[in-house]
Amino acid sequence: MPGKYVLALDQGTTSSRAILFDKQGNIVAKAQKEYEQRYPQAGWVEHDPMEILYSQMNALELVLGEIEGRISLSEIACMGVTNQRETAVLWDKTTGRPVYNAIVWQCRRTAEACEELKRQGHSALVKEKTGLLLDAYFSGTKIKWILDNVPAARNLAAQGRLLFGTVETWLIWNFTGGKSHVTDYSNASRTMLFDVDKLCWDEELCRLLEIPRSILPKPVPSGAFHGEVSPGLIGLHELAGLPITSAIGDQPAALFGQACFAPGQAKNTYGTGCFLLMNTGKKRVRSVHNLLTGVAWGLGDAVEYAIEGSAFNAGSVIQWLRDELKLIDSAPRCDELAASVPDANGVYLVPAFTGLGAPYWDMYARGTIVGLTRGAGRAHLARAVIECIPYQVCDLLEAMAADAGIRFSELRVDGGASVSSVMMQFQADVIQTNVNRPKVVETTALGAAYMAGIVAGVWKNKEEIEQNRQVDQIFTPKMPQQRRDALYADWKRAVERSLGWAPAAG
Numbered sequence: 001m002p003g004k005y006v007l008a009l010d011q012g013t014t015s016s017r018a019i020l021f022d023k024q025g026n027i028v029a030k031a032q033k034e035y036e037q038r039y040p041q042a043g044w045v046e047h048d049p050m051e052i053l054y055s056q057m058n059a060l061e062l063v064l065g066e067i068e069g070r071i072s073l074s075e076i077a078c079m080g081v082t083n084q085r086e087t088a089v090l091w092d093k094t095t096g097r098p099v100y101n102a103i104v105w106q107c108r109r110t111a112e113a114c115e116e117l118k119r120q121g122h123s124a125l126v127k128e129k130t131g132l133l134l135d136a137y138f139s140g141t142k143i144k145w146i147l148d149n150v151p152a153a154r155n156l157a158a159q160g161r162l163l164f165g166t167v168e169t170w171l172i173w174n175f176t177g178g179k180s181h182v183t184d185y186s187n188a189s190r191t192m193l194f195d196v197d198k199l200c201w202d203e204e205l206c207r208l209l210e211i212p213r214s215i216l217p218k219p220v221p222s223g224a225f226h227g228e229v230s231p232g233l234i235g236l237h238e239l240a241g242l243p244i245t246s247a248i249g250d251q252p253a254a255l256f257g258q259a260c261f262a263p264g265q266a267k268n269t270y271g272t273g274c275f276l277l278m279n280t281g282k283k284r285v286r287s288v289h290n291l292l293t294g295v296a297w298g299l300g301d302a303v304e305y306a307i308e309g310s311a312f313n314a315g316s317v318i319q320w321l322r323d324e325l326k327l328i329d330s331a332p333r334c335d336e337l338a339a340s341v342p343d344a345n346g347v348y349l350v351p352a353f354t355g356l357g358a359p360y361w362d363m364y365a366r367g368t369i370v371g372l373t374r375g376a377g378r379a380h381l382a383r384a385v386i387e388c389i390p391y392q393v394c395d396l397l398e399a400m401a402a403d404a405g406i407r408f409s410e411l412r413v414d415g416g417a418s419v420s421s422v423m424m425q426f427q428a429d430v431i432q433t434n435v436n437r438p439k440v441v442e443t444t445a446l447g448a449a450y451m452a453g454i455v456a457g458v459w460k461n462k463e464e465i466e467q468n469r470q471v472d473q474i475f476t477p478k479m480p481q482q483r484r485d486a487l488y489a490d491w492k493r494a495v496e497r498s499l500g501w502a503p504a505a506g
Contacts, residue, residue, distance in 0.1 A: 003077030006453045007063070007242075008445040009056055011083040011167050012250065013104065016056040018063045019445045020076070023458060025468040027442060028071070031062030038101060043108040046101035049089045052167065053174055061235050073238055079229070080246035080452030082253040082444050083167040085190045088142035090215070091170070092156055093163045093178065100150045102167070103142040110141035117141075122208060129195045129202050131284065131293035133361075139166060140192035144209045157212050164215045166191070168247040175244065177230030184222040184247040185303065189294030194219065196284060196294050199303065221298030222248040223451040246451035250444045251275045252296045255306060257447030258412040258438065259466040266400070266408045267443070268393055270417035273357075274311040276396045279304060280404050289359045289399035299454065307404055309358035309396035313351040314389045315417045320353070321385050327378055337382035339422050344383040346371040348494035351388050359399040360499065368498035371490075389417065390427035391491045397431055410434040414443045421473070429479035430488060439470040 005028060010017040014037065019030040033055040038046040064073075086105035091098045103109070114136050117123075126134045136142075143164055147153045156162040165173060166187045172180050188194040188201075193211065195202040201216050220226065223246050231240035248256065251269065255277045258267040263281035268274055277296070284305045285293050296306035315331075322328045328337065350356075352365035369384070393411075401407060413435055417423060428435040440446060453459045459468075477484075 003075045003458065005071065005076045006449040006456070006458055007060070007076055007079040008449040008452070009060065009079065009081045009171065010250075010445040010448065011052065011056055011081070011171060013084045013106070016052065016059050017445065018056070018059040019442060019449070020063055020067060020071075021446060021449045025440060025446060025450070025465075027440065029063045029066040030442075031059045031066065033059045033062075041109070043111075045104040045107040047087065047104055049091065049098040049102045049170055052102065053171065056171060057233070057236060064236075064238070076242065077458045078243045078245040078452045078456035080248070080448035081168045081171055081244065082248050082250050082448035083171070083187070085166060085187055085249040085251070086137060086139050086142075087167050088139045088146070088164065089167065089170045090143065090146050090150075090153060090162060090164050092161050094161050096174070096178065099153050099156065099162070100146050103145065105137060107142065108136050110136040110145050113141050113144070117208075126192060126205070129205060130192055131189070131196050131286070132192055133290065133292065134192070138190055138192040140205070140209050140211070143211050147211065157215050160214060162215045163217070165217050168249075169217045172226050172244060172247060175229050175233060176227035177232050179230070180227035180244075181217045182220045182226055182247070183217040184220055184249075185295040185298045186222055186249040186252040187247070188219045190249065196305070199295070199298075221300065221303075222246055222252070223297065223299040223455045225455065243456060244452075245455035246448050248297055248448055248451055251277055251308065252306060253445075253447035253451070254414060254443045255279060255296055255447065256451055257443035257445070258414065259462070259469045260412060261462045261466065262409070264406040264408045265410070265412070266397065267412040267414065270314055270389065270413065270415035270423075272314065272316045274314040274389065274393055274396070275308070276310065276393060276400070277306045277308045278400045278404065278406070278408060280307055280406065281305065285404045287403045289403050290361050291358050291396075291399055291403055297451065299451065307400050309399060311389075311392035311396065312354050312357045314392070315415075316353070317349070317351040317385050317388060318417065320351075321382065327381065334382045334385060335420050335422050337379040338386040341379045341383055344371075344387055345376050345380040346373065347376050347380050347384040348491055349381070349384040349388045350494050350498040352498045356495070356498070358396055360495070362499050364500050365498045366501040368494060368501070370494045370497055386420065386423050387426055389423060390430045391488070393427060394430045394488065408433065410436050412436045412438070414438065414441050421475075424473075424475045425478070428475040428477045429484060432477045432481065432484060434477070435475040437472045437475070439472045
């Protein structure tokens, strides 16, 4: 008889969390530990891999302390892992020590190397095999940088002692006492080295980036047996033997946690930026609108794909209104001001503070406000801030629908800014589709738990998980189609004003 509870490790960009879920998908206990962000040069971002590991172990210890006396450890069936994607760790398997800090997904140190590869004509190759754009965002050029710039790295690789992993690989290797060197398909899909059709490392791409195949982990399904917790894990010996039965990147995990199991189902996470994923089923979509495609997850022999787009600035726009313009003193105040007026009075804000992402991909775009008149006030600007986020999501959804040939059935939402009912109602209006907000918003960790629990037998299948999902509110479109079309056309005009803008030299 499987246990009644599932542990999830949620290793994020700024903190490590551990959460215990029950069979109904409710949170029983959780803990979070933040860790240091390192910026050695402008545009460079690093983490200490040992600090990542210890913070994750510490969060898990805190959860075990919280349930002590209430829940027997024998009632915990399994553990799942979800993680920040693209962040690269290389370590010596003999000593277990990293050879360099983790290079974080945000780091731009290899941007020029990527530009050189583009000039050499390799963009089409990368896109066809991996579903990705050739960019410093992904792990491949990060691995090459460490091999080229850390003196001992290539020697260790030649001796068969060097290992690479994204963060789930690093955690699982340590939690299993060095027995499992694996990566799941969703994380492998973000390395720029993985053939998403053949589900294997691509020799041509490895040669192009001069990365020895010997350092790469074994690609495996997301939901599978990945090893057991080692009895030698300091402070966590009581979990010895606990099976690790899922590993999945954070955004696909949220897609799974939102029970987006059918082609056309999509979720959007409203965080600092927006991460929008649509399930495309067993079909890998080749994007012609500059979206990213890859494996959403593998569960048993079944592999499902997703198409993904991101907007760089979402919740960060509300922070800008608060911290730089000082027009509000808290994020909820933006909501209150926006709700106090019926519309933005013709004002549009295009939040291209760091360029525009998909589907525009214009790094020279800059933030723009258009439509100002003497009748525009603070509340209208707050409303424009609230509205610019749903407009960006609409851009992504339209590109996805055009790429996939799928009409999405509804949009499931999560993330900090999804608590704004004003924003969610406008989102429903502008996409003319229902927006579905769940009661449990920890969808990333929940997805890892569900994936692990299916493998361990806590849940029979995806249908049982879907029945678990509890809705907080469904926002239905209320705006007339003609009004929506006019507003969205003006948003597109505003975007045009922001594209290609770069300050004059001098």
